[in-house]
Amino acid sequence: GQNEAQKRIIDGDDVINQCQAPFNSVVNFIRVRGTTITELCTGTLLTQDIVVTSGSCVEAMNDNDLPTYFAVLGDKYYKQFDVGQPNNFPEQRISIAAVKLHPDHDATTDNENMANNIAIVKLASSAVLDEFCVQPMTRYDSFTDTSCRPFSETCRIYADVELTTNINVARFILAQNYSGETLVDGITMIATRLTDTFVGTCRYDFGSMVACLDDDGNYVLRGILSNHDKCGRAPPLTMIGQSLVDPGRPMYVVDVEMYKGWIDGCIANFNACAGSSPPADTKK
CATH class of the missing domain: 2.40.10.10 (Trypsin-like serine proteases)
Structure with a gap:
């Protein structure tokens, strides 16, 4: 059943x-x-x-x-x-x-x-x-619109993370500040670190939305989860907030606003x- x-x-x-x-x-x-x-x-x-x-x-x-x-x-x-x-x-x-x-x-x-x-x-x-x-989904706010910034405080990753069962349901994953911007084709993607050690991002999550809640109470699409063959994972729970020896593996997020046109x-x-x-x- x-x-x-x-x-x-x-x-x-x-x-x-x-x-x-x-x-x-x-x-x-x-x-x-x-x-x-x-x-x-x-x-x-x-x-x-x-x-x-x-x-x-x-x-x-x-x-x-x-x-x-x-x-x-x-x-x-x-x-x-x-x-x-x-x-x-x-x-x-x-x-x-x-x-x-x-x-x-x-x-x-x-x-x-x-x-x-x-x-x-x-x-x-x-x-x-x-x-x-x-x-x-409302597509994107202008990058200059402060209602959806800063990214790390207002945005959540909505992804399918129930990979070990037959049920894949959308849940959110809290992400830390930028851990860096990739150099792939300029600044087209944003790397973030997971802060919830009990979930990860993996294959079935590709394409999931990065949504933020604007000042009007609407969810706005701001990014797309981009990890490919490798899964994102958080650092060990004891490491969060400390000097990270094991920073985990970042999630890569396509910055949708850059592709608006x-x-x-x-x-x-x-x-x-x-x-x-x-x-x-x-x-x-």
Whole structure:
């Protein structure tokens, strides 16, 4: 039978379902081959048919295999189709029409911090929005807008961290201050350190949102979790706040605001925006 999903916590309050911001903007990507369902990674709904995620999340979604990939919205459990959602709002499983990697995406760089690790996914049909369960994410505040700064105090990583069970649910991971900015293709990504030693970021987390709560009480997309083959992990509990001999492994976060023009262009005209489909020989 299906186990109960663990509770999620936002600002000290229990979240008993996905039908609350920012979780109602989470899109889960799965691959279906026969009766086998493989959970892959996540993205964030920007419009009814546009999702933003990391390049490493979609690198296997080449045109030949695209019919086997789906976006799942309003999801509570990955490995079963959810009918009885809160407010009687059912899970949606939508085919993927096309994928575009950023034109300067470079998968040959260090696999922990791929250059321009961002992609846009176009859904084959529009998601049905619901006041509670499925809503697009507010895309970004201007970097000069102090309502979402400083990053380390207002932003939380919302990621699927239940990797040891059949249930992957969105929960938040508290991150420390910047531990440094990568030098991949300029300052395009931000490295942060986990402060919660009981969770980590790993493969299924690719593409998860970094959201912050602005002064108006709205969650705003500010980054995309970018770790690729290597998992992020916190330093040992006894080390936090001390001189870190073992700093853990940073999470790499794509700074979405730096890609605002490209994202907006793809939303306005997906076919005309710069980018390319993942190559057919990409690993699967």
